[in-house]
Amino acid sequence: MKLKYWVLGVFATVIGCTSDPPANPTDNGRDLTGIAYNPTPYAIKKPNQIYPEMQIPADNPTTVEGIELGRRLFYDPILSSDSSMSCSSCHKQEFAFTDGKATSLGVTQMFGRRSSMSLVDIGYMDKGLFWDGRAATLEEQALRPVEDQIELHENWTNVVGKLRRHPTYPDYFRKAFGINNSNDISKELAAKAMAQFERSIVSTGNTKYDRYRNEDLFAFTDDEYAGYVLYFNADQFKPDAQCGHCHSGALLTDNRYLNNGLDAVGSLEGFKDKGRGEVTKVLEDNGKFRIPSLRNVLLTAPYMHDGRFQNIDQVIDHYFSGGHFISNIDPLMIQLKGQPKLNPEERFQLIEFLKTLTDTALINNKAYSNPFK
């Protein structure tokens, strides 16, 4: 008889996991103290000498166990309301952790208003996350998509309940964070784990661009080098494609927020998507968006915050058009408007250079892949 109830109990727990009821407040949880807590520190490797040191928050040091847990959460649809989507649905490794769509489709079959951003080197982005910088840290960012109605459309109370009742997640949380009881699982710990995994997604530092920047003067073909010159305006007798003013350095972004003249508006109040201005409430910030990294740029189409450009040629056309003037447009856009356009050979060379930013080893690195496959 006892065995019968025990089997029924186990069955009910399994059913409970799949139907995702909220956590039972009278549940005493599962004791985890029998599981060893001995996390292994994980040092984020600097890809090469042109990279800065990544700043790791003191209250969330990276560990092998934390990254492993974060990776599982990242790929697990348990975070969504109907168990159909995970973080990886919009951040696919083969697209340098974007999704190849103009804007992303959420669990309610509604499209979001902005394009999925790459997570490569995300741990280095220290001036705000998302296109508008509304999250200051990865720990804060990781909390948002779960409760966004046009993303995972779940709430954290439910997610935490599912994780507490799950047959294996409490063990992973114990190993990563030393919790004593499954009821100690919290959304903050889940976010910390996902932040650790995201910080671990760093470039290999071995693209052709990296090799050239690290003094391998023969890294480029002639066309790639010619494109590099255009990109960084390195030769006064060649046109200035003006890319390198904003997409610069190791990260190929300077992480600022700019208006690049995408929308024709009569006033700064007129932007349909106010971008950075939504966060700061400063009128001058309306229509500004975070400058994305151009690492792996040929894998991350469509382009811009709303994915309006399907390919790189459209992007180049936009920049050389100078965009639509409004008082907070970046002056470089106006300079581009007055410049001669790139000829077909120069355009080809510029794109050849952009190809050197593709990090093939990263997108094939098993450490970042789906652990459930």
Next chain:
Amino acid sequence: MKYVVHQALKFCFFFGIFTILFSSCDKHTETSTANLTLTFKANYNGQTFLLNKDYAFNDTLNLRFTQVSLLATNIKLIKEDNSEVSLSEAKKIVMNNKTEAEATAGTSFTFENVPADHYKAITFNIGVAKDLNAKIPGNFSSDSPLSAEDDYWVAWKSYIFTKTEGFLMKNGHSEPQSAFVYHTGSDNALRPKKIDATIHLDANHAHTINLDVDKILNGSAGKIDVINKSSSHQQGDEPVMLMIMDNYQSAIK
């Protein structure tokens, strides 16, 4: 009894010594350092300077600045005996004059625990000296201004020392005739700056340094041809770049 009195006297003696020692230490700590706040304020020919406001360039064109910033490095105080006290390796000075209030406030840096003394000058470099300029942002921790990628220009292998950006607006037109984007850098462009200032740092002290934005494009080295030479991004732009650096040097007081 004699022993007790002896022990009491001994205690009083050592207590007294300790009291004198500790109180003199405290006094020493209290008076030996102070905080110095340096505030950089931008004006336009003596008037309040605002970003995104039009200033006459000639009879038909106006300058509308959108960015004015500089890297100040090796910031020091000079004592009356000419010895030096280092304040900072580098500071990024951004003239964030979007509103009257911001223009009035300026951009401030407080240097704590500066040795209390009498100083006669403040010195710094406008730009980055050769040894530091040979490095790259990746060499600096994220709390250093020299770690910022937007202040490093890969093609020059140099930090960007100053940024002066904006639009050339035609009278009565809402759209600009053109834009100007002057970035300066490279070892030749470094300009030292010395500002005479009487600073008696007996207590916390504040000092203001002024930048006349009008003089950046029309200063001691001459007037920049904003119409025909509207940018400096390349080594080939060195003549205009050096003019702008000379202008910055004389525009700061």
